[in-house]
Structures are given as C-alpha cells and as structure tokens.
Amino acid sequence: MALPSSQVTMVAIMSVLSLMAICIPFWRGLALAFQARRATRHFTRAALEKVLQYGPKDPGDSLALLMLRVLTKSLRSKEAREVSPDFVVDATKQYVVHEYEANYARPIGMYANLLPPVGLTGNATGMLVLMVSKHIQGTPLELGALGLALISTITALLGYAVLEALRLRIYGRLLRCLDEVVGLHRAFEERQERAAQHAPAPA
DSSP: OOOOHHHHHHHHHHHHHHHHHHHHHHHHHHHHHHHHHHHTOOOOHHHHHHHHHHOOSSOTTOHHHHHHHHHHHHHHSTGGGGSOHHHHHHHHHHHHHHHHIIIIIHHHHHHHHHHHHHHHHHHHHHHHHHHHHHHHTOHHHHHHHHHHHHHHHHHHHHHHHHHHHHHHHHHHHHHHHHHHHHHHHHHHHHHHHHHHHHSOOOO
16 A cells, blocks of 8 residues: 555654754753753863963853852852851852853753653654554554654763763763862962961061
8 A cells, every 4th residue: 555645754754853853952952961061071180370460351150160159259258268268169069059050951951851851742742643554554654663763762862861960970070070179279278377487587
C-alpha cells in the first residue's frame, strides 16, 4: 500500500517540532554555560594583585574580581573590625557562590531538567504514530515514527548529560577562582604580620 504524502509530511513536521523542542533549551543552557565559563576564568596571582592595587579597567562579569572587590570593601568597613577576618572571607565566598548559583547554575540546571520530559514526549508521540501506522500498513511511516521516538530520547538524554557535566565542571572552576582570591588575601595578611614584626618598637 502506497504511503500518502500527507502522512509523510505529518511525521516530518512532528520530527522537526520534537527536535526544536529539545534544541531550544539545550542551546540556551549551552549559552549560559559558556557565559559561566567566562565568568569563572582564571586570574594569576599577579593579575589579581594588579587589580587590587590599580582597580580593574574592565570589571566584566568575572566572579573572582567580584569576590576581590567585595572582600576588599568588606574588610575596610568598621563592622569587619569586630569579627574575625576568616568570617568575612567565608561570608564573601558564600555571597559570590550564591551569585553564581542564581545567575548560572540554577538556570543551566533548569534547562537541563527540561530535556528528559521533552524527550519523553517525543518518544510517546513516536510510539503513538507507530501504533497508528500498524493499521495503515505503511512501512516508511513505521520507520519514521520509530526514528522520531529514538532520536527524541537519545538527543534529550545526551543534551541533559552535556549540560550537567558542564555545570559540574564550571562549579569546580569557580571554586578554584575563589580559592585563588582567598590565597591572595592570606598572603597579604602574612606580609602585614611580617611587616608588623619587623617594625621598630616605639621609643
């Protein structure tokens, strides 16, 4: 039995819509992941000290520079003198991690979590078309429906895995950036302590 062109068109349209429904959250999550990767870019200790001394020419969206600016401002405040510097450093680190979670990690996770249900919807649609094609006896329609189900599921799962892997990797980059700022602060404190020890005693 010849397969009507309208049925072929129907399978093609459903396949395109299914892939578009998967690609839209995937590409948006991927774009956010690249922005997060840029925000967690590495700065050497010398570059951070230069920023601390002269101020950033272009602050951009770097979370390391954000922590450096917030930490410097917090330690100079009057309230910071009444608490331990380690508490101020820890609170600043939590603030920057919260900014990362709000602007990058949660939206990326949201887009990643959208993919499995969308893939399941495409799978269910493909199975439905496959069952309908059994009554029509159209082998190309059966293959198209099976392809729709498999492609939707595999593409959605791969997209989910990619976004989650990127999210975890970028979180590790964030922690390394923040540890570099904490190390800079500790080195600055050690220099201050050595300078205070070698300072001449008042007469």
